[in-house]
Amino acid sequence: MDVRTALAAREYAALRPATEPDPAQAGAGASLRAATEDFAATLRKGEEAAMASMTGDADPHALVMALAQSELAVQTVVSVRDKVVEAYQEILRMPV
Structure with a gap:
């Protein structure tokens, strides 16, 4: 077995978690989820106050x-x- 191949495989395995997406920073999906949860909480608080x-x-x-x-x-x-x-309508109007 070539030492360089083993070294490359070990380095790749060590760096692989750095290239995987971080669920805590999922981008637009996470911010959209947080905004939806905030919206639902605001409506729930309004309903509770009304009750x-x-x-x-x-x-x-x-x-x-x-x-x-x-x-x-x-x-x-x-x-x-x-x-x-x-x-969405603007995208539909775009020529292909």
Whole structure:
């Protein structure tokens, strides 16, 4: 067996984890997942505040703040969706 081949194989095995994708830094997929989770949490907090105000457990100021945050989150998601649809339509219009 050639010593250089064994050395190359050992070096390759040592460096291989450096070339594999890091799940903690998955890029757009991870940031999209985090944004979706934040959106769901914001809506959930608004629903909880609305339920608490119906039973008289929350003050009206907290309800208004939670509903305003929910409205802003929905408007943001709708505008992002519109931009994605616009980009998709632009791609469809491109000549092949």
